[in-house]
Amino acid sequence: MPTTRILITKEGKVVIEGIGYVGDECLVDLQKIQQALESLGVQVNIEVQQKKSEAYTVSSGEVVKQ
Amino acid sequence: MSHWTVAKVRIKNPSKELLKLALQAIAKELGASEVVENFEVIGYHASRVCDLAIPMRLPYGNGYGVYIDQNGEVKVVVDDHGAPMSAREFASKLIQYYTVLAVQVAAQQLGFTITNAQQTPQGIIMDLTR
Numbered sequence: 625m626p627t628t629r630i631l632i633t634k635e636g637k638v639v640i641e642g643i644g645y646v647g648d649e650c651l652v653d654l655q656k657i658q659q660a661l662e663s664l665g666v667q668v669n670i671e672v673q674q675k676k677s678e679a680y681t682v683s684s685g686e687v688v689k690q
Numbered sequence: 691m692s693h694w695t696v697a698k699v700r701i702k703n704p705s706k707e708l709l710k711l712a713l714q715a716i717a718k719e720l721g722a723s724e725v726v727e728n729f730e731v732i733g734y735h736a737s738r739v740c741d742l743a744i745p746m747r748l749p750y751g752n753g754y755g756v757y758i759d760q761n762g763e764v765k766v767v768v769d770d771h772g773a774p775m776s777a778r779e780f781a782s783k784l785i786q787y788y789t790v791l792a793v794q795v796a797a798q799q800l801g802f803t804i805t806n807a808q809q810t811p812q813g814i815i816m817d818l819t820r
Contacts, residue, residue, distance in 0.1 A: 625819050627805065630793055633813035636699050636785045642692035643817075650692045653820070660796035665704035665762075666789055672696040 703762035712787035722746045731755035733769025748773045790814050
């Protein structure tokens with residue numbers, strides 16, 4: 625099942641990772657989530673976004689350090 | 691193909707209900723009993739009426755407060771000298787907890803199921819599955 629994993633850090637950042645998606649459905653879900661959050665007062669300003677190869681399926685902790 | 695995204699979060703024009711819930715979580719960590727509305731937070735030679743506050747005895751103040759300015763920005767108020775939580779830490783926790791609550795509401799609105807939620811050293815992880 626496609627899953628969107630969201631890590632909300634103590635530093636006020638979010639790391640969002642699509643898992644098990646096909647094509648660009650991941651980005652469609654991300655956009656829906658982003659819009660829903662904005663309507664609730666959470667502005668999500670994207671700093672980095674990239675396609676994830678299988679090699680990127682690593683722990684979120686590693687991603688946060690970037 | 692999946693993606694990963696890193697984003698900076700900012701709270702603007704928040705839901706007062708979610709803000710109160712986020713403050714209640716912080717109050718619990720501070721060992722405070724309640725979150726109140728329209729409370730005057732007093733510090734050393736300064737005070738400010740806040741929309742929401744955690745009243746508690748501090749070395750130089752009477753609690754932690756939050757108000758929303760005319761631009762919809764959330765501001766925190768506390769005389770944190772000797773306080774158990776610094777103003778910066780208070781603001782960071784507020785953003786983090788508010789965002790967690792907002793993700794829960796957004797997931798429900800969009801028909802996602804939260805299949806996993808856990809606290810880690812890096813922060814709070816939530817898995818949204820559809």
